[in-house]
Amino acid sequence: xxxxxxxxxxxxxxxxxxxxxxxxxxxxxxxxxxxxxxxxxxxxxxxxxxxxxxxxxxxxxxxxxxxxxxxxxxxxxxxxxxxxxxxxxxxxxxxxxxxxxxxxxxxxxxxxxxxxxxxxxxxxxxxxxxxxxxxxxxxxxxxxxxxxxxxxxxxxxxxxxxxxxxxxxxxxxxxxxxxxxxxxxxxxxxxxxxxxxxxxxxxxxxxxxxxxxxxxxxxxxxxxxxxxxxxxxxx
Amino acid sequence: xxxxxxxxxxxxxxxxxxxxxxxxxxxxxxxxxxxxxxxxxxxxxxxxxxxxxxxxxxxxxxxxxxxxxxxxxxxxxxxxxxxxxxxxxxxxxxxxxxxxxxxxxxxxxxxxxxxxxxxxxxxx
Numbered sequence: 001x002x003x004x005x006x007x008x009x010x011x012x013x014x015x016x017x018x019x020x021x022x023x024x025x026x027x028x029x030x031x032x033x034x035x036x037x038x039x040x041x042x043x044x045x046x047x048x049x050x051x052x053x054x055x056x057x058x059x060x061x062x063x064x065x066x067x068x069x070x071x072x073x074x075x076x077x078x079x080x081x082x083x084x085x086x087x088x089x090x091x092x093x094x095x096x097x098x099x100x101x102x103x104x105x106x107x108x109x110x111x112x113x114x115x116x117x118x119x120x121x122x123x124x125x126x127x128x129x130x131x132x133x134x135x136x137x138x139x140x141x142x143x144x145x146x147x148x149x150x151x152x153x154x155x156x157x158x159x160x161x162x163x164x165x166x167x168x169x170x171x172x173x174x175x176x177x178x179x180x181x182x183x184x185x186x187x188x189x190x191x192x193x194x195x196x197x198x199x200x201x202x203x204x205x206x207x208x209x210x211x212x213x214x215x216x217x218x219x220x221x222x223x224x225x226x227x228x229x230x231x232x233x234x235x
Numbered sequence: 236x237x238x239x240x241x242x243x244x245x246x247x248x249x250x251x252x253x254x255x256x257x258x259x260x261x262x263x264x265x266x267x268x269x270x271x272x273x274x275x276x277x278x279x280x281x282x283x284x285x286x287x288x289x290x291x292x293x294x295x296x297x298x299x300x301x302x303x304x305x306x307x308x309x310x311x312x313x314x315x316x317x318x319x320x321x322x323x324x325x326x327x328x329x330x331x332x333x334x335x336x337x338x339x340x341x342x343x344x345x346x347x348x349x350x351x352x353x354x355x356x357x358x359x
C-alpha cells in the first residue's frame with residue numbers, strides 16, 4: 001500500500017514537471033542559429049546532401065566512434081554475461097521448420113541487399129551506417145537458427161572495420177583539417193554516388209561495424225540457454 | 236493544420252506521456268522483463284519528445300535534393316541537430332536494453348525466477 005502511494009506520488013510530481021514543459025513549449029517558426037549554420041555549411045563544406053549524416057559522420061565523428069566503442073563493449077559484456085557455454089547451440093532446440101527455412105532463403109539476400117543499399121546511400125538520402133547495420137543484423141537473426149554462420153567471421157569484420165575507421169580518422173589529420181575530417185577525398189559532384197569526400201567510406205565502415213556487433217549480440221542471446229545450463233558460480 | 240494544437244506539441248506531449256507510463260511500469264512491476272520493457276518505453280518516449288522539439292512549422296527532412304533546393308533549405312528544413320542526437324540515443328538505448336536482458340538471464344540462471352524480489356543480496 002505504501003509503495004503504491006509513493007509510486008503514485010512520484011508519477012504525479014513528474015507529470016507536473018512534464019505538464020509545465022508541454023505548456024511552455026511552442027513550435028519553432030524558424031530554425032535556430034546553430035541549425036541554420038549546419039544546414040548551410042553541410043553542402044558547402046562537405047558537399048553532403050543529407051545534413052544529419054554530415055553532422056553524425058563529420059562534425060560529431062569522434063562521438064560516433066565513441067558510440068561504436070560502446071556497442072563493442074556491450075557485445076563483449078553480453079558475451080561474458082550471457083553466452084558462457086559456446087558451441088552447444090540450436091541442435092537441441094530443434095529445426096525451426098520448413099517455412100522459416102525457405103523464407104529465410106528467399107528473404108535473406110533481399111534483407112542484406114537492402115541493408116547495404118541503406119548503408120552506402122546514407123549521404124544522399126535517409127539512412128546511414130547505424131540504420132543499415134541494424135537491417136543487416138535483423139537478417140542475421142532470421143538466418144541464425146539453421147545456417148551455421150561463423151561468429152568469428154563477424155568478429156574479424158568488426159575489428160577490421162574498426163581499425164580502418166580509426167585509420168580514416170588519422171588520414172583526416174594528415175591530409176585535411178583534423179581527426180575524422182572527411183575532406184581528404186575529393187568532394188565530387190554534389191548529389192552523385194561518389195561524392196562528399198570520405199563520408200560514404202566512413203559510413204560504410206560504420207555500417208559493417210554496427211551490423212557485425214549487433215549480430216554478435218543477437219547470437220550471444222541465442223547461445224544463452226539457461227534452462228539446461230547449471231547455475232554459474234556466484235562472483 | 237489550420238486549427239487546434241500544432242503537430243509538434245502533440246508529439247512532444249505524447250512522448251512525455253509515454254515516458255511517464257514507462258516510469259510507472261518500472262516502479263510497479265516486479266518481473267524483470269517487464270521492468271526492461273518499461274525502460275525501453277521511457278527511452279522511446281523521450282526520443283519522440285526530443286525529435287518533436289526539432290520540428291519547424293512546414294518543414295521537411297534536412298536532405299538537400301530535387302525536392303529541397305539549397306536556397307530553400309534554411310527556411311524549409313527541420314532542425315537536424317535533435318535528429319542526429321536521437322540516432323545516438325537509440326543506439327545507446329539498445330545497448331542498455333541488451334545489458335539489462337543479459338543481467339536478467341544471469342538472474343534467472345542463479346535464482347530460477349525473474350522476480351526482482353529475489354535479488355536481495357545487496358539490498359540494504
